[in-house]
Amino acid sequence: MGGDHGPAVTAPAVTAFLAGHPDIRVRLFGEPAVLRALSDDRSGRLALVECSQRVERDDRPAHALRHKRDSSMWRALQAVAEGNADACVSAGNTGALMAMGMAVLGTLPGIERPALCAQIPAVSGRVCLLDLGANVDCGPEQLHQFARMGTALLQVGGSDRPPRVALLNVGAEGGKGNRAVKAAAALLAADSSLDYQGFIEGDQLLLGQADLVVCDGFVGNVALKSIEGLARLLLRRLRESPGAWRKWAAQPLLAEAFGFLDPAQYNGASLLGLRGVVVKSHGGVDAAGFGYALGTALAEARGRLPERIAGLLAAPRPDHSTDD
């Protein structure tokens, strides 16, 4: 029921996904009339599950948690908790999804709140940025957890080579950074389960030199939104500028340049650290975009991501003091 378009996007996306993946089944949670009107399943592998409530975009997480236990969001998470589903995908309220995920599924040992992680297109391949705002005021231990959880995420369905991990910082040299980043650098460098590369600055984020960039959620949120803000601004300026034929001529160039800014192309942020697979779709995407999020969830469920993360988190900590 979530996102800007609700079942008008999610229902057709599920229909297409079922057609493309003959070995999966989907449970679609939502208000009955809407679901019935929109879903034209021919696969026989779609189940509609009726819910009397929905979480609204501006519901406060604490409110949703208390008063919306028959919402599509809560019920879908419950299906994962009860073993009736292997993953949950939602385009709804991120804060509510996080709070309900914690309440329904619980977190892995040592994790206080799940981290939010997106893979954004870079010059070569993709870069995975976490945390994106779920955790602020992160200490060095938490940044270290992010590095391990992100490493597990990137190994799911990929090669066994550990991904290259970098810490987002204000400079590349050793002495730079705030207290948490300096202490985290020592932890990451001493951890043999990670391929730690060192610091990375904001202007290097999209260059693909690291597979995984770790940062406090406040910083990651501002970085990602700053990038999105500039992209949107440029597109707006280009649309407003005069000269129709020039604009037409520029189209392929612009498509190439801005293609990788399309949220549908890097859709599906993972909530890492929960005892179950939960993927958050961008609220504004179309059915194709929502399909990416479904694919992300499928890969994470097949790769048993929560078990992998639990394994990496339980690995012995590097023997290194953090008395910075």
Add this chain to the structure above:
Amino acid sequence: MGGDHGPAVTAPAVTAFLAGHPDIRVRLFGEPAVLRALSDDRSGRLALVECSQRVERDDRPAHALRHKRDSSMWRALQAVAEGNADACVSAGNTGALMAMGMAVLGTLPGIERPALCAQIPAVSGRVCLLDLGANVDCGPEQLHQFARMGTALLQVGGSDRPPRVALLNVGAEGGKGNRAVKAAAALLAADSSLDYQGFIEGDQLLLGQADLVVCDGFVGNVALKSIEGLARLLLRRLRESPGAWRKWAAQPLLAEAFGFLDPAQYNGASLLGLRGVVVKSHGGVDAAGFGYALGTALAEARGRLPERIAGLLAAPRPDHSTDD
């Protein structure tokens, strides 16, 4: 002597600046042979001051501070301290300029380190972002100081209407943010010398809804560099893409879109909180770009910016507890 091009840029910029401003005088500090070869002053208002050293790009601030007291940077700051100049402009090593500025000029009462502040182009007008990396691990009191110093900066040479101040945050709603930002919001809201507007998110930075955006230096540095990184990446992709005539056709569009990303057009970052006017030019600009930094310094000197900042800092603090 600083920046990517040294006196090859700064000397012609000064010559042009002298021609455009008949009522000012300039002292150019540097190595004698280079200065004489490059400056063709006809104004009679240029003095060449010989120095035997220069601060290198990769000099550590502590090293420069101890061993480079006959550098052009140190000597230029000394001229301000001794009353022989009203402002200092440098394209050199930012960390060294900060450290030397503190050592030679000293900071204003209540200021530990100067803040670094740039005015970047926005959809309507400009937006002033501070701090940009000089101060990390900022507490609420420091963010409050930034708001007052930035307000003084924007009032110099401008209207007396106080600029609209916003706090950079991960959400627009009240409960969002890290500890420092939440506590700072209370301080800013209670300060009647400020026109505090509330929170702003990263994707709103360039829209011009606020004149001044206050943040921790770690966050501001990452935000600005993320924006620069995307801009550079897009320009590179466009240059590499095939189709010469299409590229030619797209030129005016792109110039319009990317013009505001040219560092020369928002050149001249101010070091706020020193007992003197110090402006840092981007290291990669041409003479026209360096001229912007000279203009910024002139406006700040004429507006007696340090005195204004001292006045605002001394204003009574809002009667509001910060026990967050």
